[in-house]
Amino acid sequence: MELGAAEFDRWYADRTDSPVADELVRRVLGLPPGLQSTSLLTGAGLDEVVAELALREGQVLLDLACGRGGYGLEIARRTGVRVVGVDFSAVALEQAHRRARELGLADRAGFRVGELTGTGLGPASVDAVLVVDSLQFAEPKPAALRECRRVLRPGGRVVVTCWEALDPADERLPRRMREMDLAAQLPSAGFVDVEVTDKPVWRAAEQTLWQQALAADAGDDPGMRSMQEEARRLLPSFDGMRRVLATATAPR
Numbered sequence: 570m571e572l573g574a575a576e577f578d579r580w581y582a583d584r585t586d587s588p589v590a591d592e593l594v595r596r597v598l599g600l601p602p603g604l605q606s607t608s609l610l611t612g613a614g615l616d617e618v619v620a621e622l623a624l625r626e627g628q629v630l631l632d633l634a635c636g637r638g639g640y641g642l643e644i645a646r647r648t649g650v651r652v653v654g655v656d657f658s659a660v661a662l663e664q665a666h667r668r669a670r671e672l673g674l675a676d677r678a679g680f681r682v683g684e685l686t687g688t689g690l691g692p693a694s695v696d697a698v699l700v701v702d703s704l705q706f707a708e709p710k711p712a713a714l715r716e717c718r719r720v721l722r723p724g725g726r727v728v729v730t731c732w733e734a735l736d737p738a739d740e741r742l743p744r745r746m747r748e749m750d751l752a753a754q755l756p757s758a759g760f761v762d763v764e765v766t767d768k769p770v771w772r773a774a775e776q777t778l779w780q781q782a783l784a785a786d787a788g789d790d791p792g793m794r795s796m797q798e799e800a801r802r803l804l805p806s807f808d809g810m811r812r813v814l815a816t817a818t819a820p821r
């Protein structure tokens with residue numbers, strides 16, 4: 570199924586009114602207090618991501634497909650960088666703006682509507698790009714990676730967290746997951762120093778999250794119901810996917 574901006578707007582509207590879902594995600598993934606995630610990157614995973622981004626105070630980070638901006642804002646808080654968040658969901662970006670103000674980071678955080686394949690940013694305008702659990706939605710994937718390369722200054726880092734199919738012919742998995750092949754796609758987009766690592770511990774945390782979401786009483790909480798639907802859809806083919814961290818550098 571193609572997931573457009575309208576579907577994500579609805580998804581984010583459901584999550585706005587769901588502190589219960591946010592708390593479950595925060596507890597199971599071990600996220601820092603106040604980080605609003607709509608993905609599956611753990612708190613320990615974020616520490617690894619920050620190390621891989623190799624950012625210095627005053628630099629610019631693009632959080633691509635940023636959603637509510639949680640990870641980018643946390644990185645801005647920790648490292649002193651300026652964050653630019655791009656997403657095609659206007660509802661998510663409204664929540665990201667609000668969160669930046671609440672955290673006192675509005676002067677170092679900007680959010681704009683854009684596509685994975687077309688951010689609207691200038692060439693070589695950012696020092697690093699982060700894409701958390703979103704690259705699978707790009708159509709086509711190589712165009713999104715070329716966009717990351719275009720906006721990165723020479724020597725800048727790209728960090729992608731995602732999933733890949735163990736067997737691209739596994740029809741239990743959505744096409745978007747079966748098309749992921751970062752070890753081949755990052756060099757094709759012109760990146761060097763490409764590394765793609767399996768993350769079994771992240772994967773285990775994700776599985777626990779889906780299981781605990783299913784075991785919870787969702788009542789009429791729309792965010793919890795939506796998580797339960799996702800869990801029912803994902804768990805039967807969970808053994809067919811691996812969780813990956815991909816890192817690469819734009820050539821100098």
Ligand SMILES: C[S@@+](CC[C@H](N)C(=O)[O-])C[C@H]1O[C@@H](n2cnc3c(N)ncnc32)[C@H](O)[C@@H]1O
Binds near residue numbers: 635657685703707
């Ligand atoms: C699983 S969420 C992850 C959000 C955020 N990175 C996080 O970790 O909390 C996927 C995000 O991708 C965005 N997205 C999906 N397709 C997109 C596209 N074609 N262009 C821009 N954003 C897109 C959605 O709106 C959503 O915010």
